[in-house]
Structures are given as C-alpha cells and as structure tokens.
Amino acid sequence: MATVIDGKAVAQTIRSEIAEEVRALSQKYGKVPGLAVVIVGNRKDSQSYVGMKRKACAELGIKSFDIDLPEQVSESDLIKQVHQLNVNPDVHVCGKKCMQSGILVQLPLPKHINEEKVLSEISLEKDVDGFHPLNIGKLAMKDRDPLFLPCTPKACIELLSRSGVSIKGKKAVVVGRSNIVGLPASLLLLKADATVTIVHSRTTQPESIIREADIVIAAAGQPMMIKGSWIKPGAAVIDVGTNAVDDPTKKSGYRLVGDVDFEEASKVAGWITPVPGGVGPMTVTMLLHNTLEGAKRCFEKNH
Numbered sequence: 001m002a003t004v005i006d007g008k009a010v011a012q013t014i015r016s017e018i019a020e021e022v023r024a025l026s027q028k029y030g031k032v033p034g035l036a037v038v039i040v041g042n043r044k045d046s047q048s049y050v051g052m053k054r055k056a057c058a059e060l061g062i063k064s065f066d067i068d069l070p071e072q073v074s075e076s077d078l079i080k081q082v083h084q085l086n087v088n089p090d091v092h093v094c095g096k097k098c099m100q101s102g103i104l105v106q107l108p109l110p111k112h113i114n115e116e117k118v119l120s121e122i123s124l125e126k127d128v129d130g131f132h133p134l135n136i137g138k139l140a141m142k143d144r145d146p147l148f149l150p151c152t153p154k155a156c157i158e159l160l161s162r163s164g165v166s167i168k169g170k171k172a173v174v175v176g177r178s179n180i181v182g183l184p185a186s187l188l189l190l191k192a193d194a195t196v197t198i199v200h201s202r203t204t205q206p207e208s209i210i211r212e213a214d215i216v217i218a219a220a221g222q223p224m225m226i227k228g229s230w231i232k233p234g235a236a237v238i239d240v241g242t243n244a245v246d247d248p249t250k251k252s253g254y255r256l257v258g259d260v261d262f263e264e265a266s267k268v269a270g271w272i273t274p275v276p277g278g279v280g281p282m283t284v285t286m287l288l289h290n291t292l293e294g295a296k297r298c299f300e301k302n303h
C-alpha cells in the first residue's frame with residue numbers, strides 16, 4: 001500500500017515555519033508583510049477562495065488588504081488599481097507598520113477584462129501568484145530563476161521533497177498543460193532534473209506513457225481518469241485534480257474526487273496524495289510562503 005501524503009499536516013508544518021519567520025521579520029524591521037487581495041465581482045467560488053486566503057494571512061500574522069471591486073469595473077480602472085498597489089509604500093494598520101509586499105488578483109476575471117493584460121501589469125517583485133509572463137518565462141529558461149513560483153506547482157514539488165521522493169534523474173509525467181498548473185509543474189520538474197513528458201487531451205494512449213512514470217502529477221480536471229493499472233508500482237502520485245461528482249449520500253449532494261482513482265492507485269503507488277486533503281491545503285500555504293519571500297526581498301531593499 002502507498003504512503004498517503006497528508007497535505008494538511010505538511011501545510012500546517014510549513015505555516016508554523018512561516019509564522020516564525022514573520023515574527024522574526026517584525027522584530028528585525030518593525031513591520032510585517034502585507035498581501036493585497038483583489039477580487040472583482042461576486043462569484044461564490046472566488047469569494048470562498050479569497051476568504052480562505054485572507055483568513056490564512058491573519059493566522060500567520062500577515063496583513064491582508066481587501067480590494068473588492070464591482071463586476072462592472074472597467075479594465076483600465078482595474079489596471080489603475082494594480083498600479084497603485086505596485087507602488088504602495090509602508091502603511092499603518094491597527095497601529096502596526098506593514099508593507100504591502102504582494103498582490104494577488106483572484107481569477108477568473110469577468111469576460112470584458114483581459115486577464116493576461118492585467119496580470120502582466122503586476123509588479124514582478126509583488127507577483128506572489130507567479131503568473132507574470134516574465135516569471136513564467138524565467139521558469140522555462142535554463143539557469144534563470146523566477147522571483148516567484150506558481151503556487152500549485154510549487155505545492156506539488158514541496159510535497160514530493162518533504163515526503164523524501166527524489167526527483168533528479170526520474171521519469172516524470174504531468175497530465176495537463178494549463179498555464180497555472182500543468183505547464184509550470186512540468187517546468188519545475190525539469191529544473192529539478194527529471195525527464196519530463198506532458199500528457200494532454202490530444203495524447204494518444206496516455207496510459208502507456210503514465211505507466212512508465214516514477215512520478216505522476218495529475219492535473220487534467222477529469223474525475224478518476226487515471227486507473228490503478230496505469231500506475232508503475234512504487235511511483236509517487238500527486239493528484240491536483242479537484243472534481244465534484246454527484247453523491248446522493250452526502251448532504252451537499254456531491255463529493256470531491258481527484259483525477260486519479262485513489263482506491264485502485266493507492267494499492268500500487270509508493271506515495272499518493274488524497275483529494276481532498278492533498279495538494280489543496282498546500283496551495284494557499286505556498287501563496288503565504290511566496291508573500292513571505294517577497295516581503296523579505298522588499299524589506300531588505302527598503303531598509
């Protein structure tokens with residue numbers, strides 16, 4: 001049976017480490033990191049993600065700034081807001097000095113706003129989501145280091161390394177090639193010296209490719225697509241997929257499942273993450289980690 005990687009427990013450990021570093025920064029510089037969280041409109045899922053992020057900030061001593069904009073806000077007004085946040089100096093909040101050192105624009109944005117345009121206006125130094133094209137570009141280049149890594153792919157690598165799974169020289173398969181998960185996850189694995197193959201919706205016979213992998217990162221958004229028989233015995237399986245499927249036995253009428261058939265795959269794999277409780281809790285934690293890293297650079301520069 002596979003070792004089940006407990007994302008919640010790993011996330012808790014990392015959050016304690018971050019809280020400790022925030023305290024140390026506060027002592028050294030007399031101020032704490034701040035994260036501006038921008039949300040446009042009233043989408044329920046976005047509101048809930050933003051709520052989680054703001055709550056997590058508060059728990060670790062990071063100050064979050066709430067910028068809630070109406071659904072109809074124009075692209076140019078949103079960009080103006082981003083520009084203001086880019087140059088936001090120290091501010092005092094509840095008697096505490098704080099530097100707004102990270103900016104997060106919750107996606108998706110309403111259809112009339114060009115996401116790519118907005119994201120590329122965020123200052124590179126404050127791009128804690130790691131979605132700025134320059135950050136992604138550097139991730140794709142040899143011997144270049146982006147200032148920030150995108151949170152979910154960073155979470156996958158952190159889960160592997162904290163579970164003692166070595167990446168160097170291993171065959172890794174990433175299922176999915178989105179800009180926010182699949183593609184950057186494959187680039188991170190490559191940077192860590194894995195030999196990487198990407199499987200996507202046009203790949204023929206994905207099972208034969210996945211069966212070769214020592215490491216599988218699944219991010220296709222296809223409920224339980226990857227069967228136990230597709231997994232190489234002893235492989236490490238990181239399941240990013242978060243899919244709601246009907247379940248009349250639940251009060252909500254649904255349950256969350258991953259892209260991997262957990263019951264089957266856990267009998268074959270060496271390590272596996274559950275859904276929920278695997279990558280999910282780690283993603284927000286990596287956002288906080290990025291905010292801390294950005295603050296350290298900001299504080300040092302402005303000291």
Ligand code: NDP
Binds near residue numbers: 199279
């Ligand atoms: P996208 O829909 O943007 O991308 C899905 C990718 O999977 C695409 O590249 C697509 O290929 C590929 N794909 C779709 N169907 C198949 C298939 N049958 N076989 C192989 N590849 C396939 O999704 P995201 O990357 O945003 O998210 C992926 C999953 O991860 C979702 O379930 C999402 O909810 C979850 N997620 C979880 C997070 C967490 O923190 N736990 C954070 C972010 C996402 P193609 O490019 O050819 O269309």
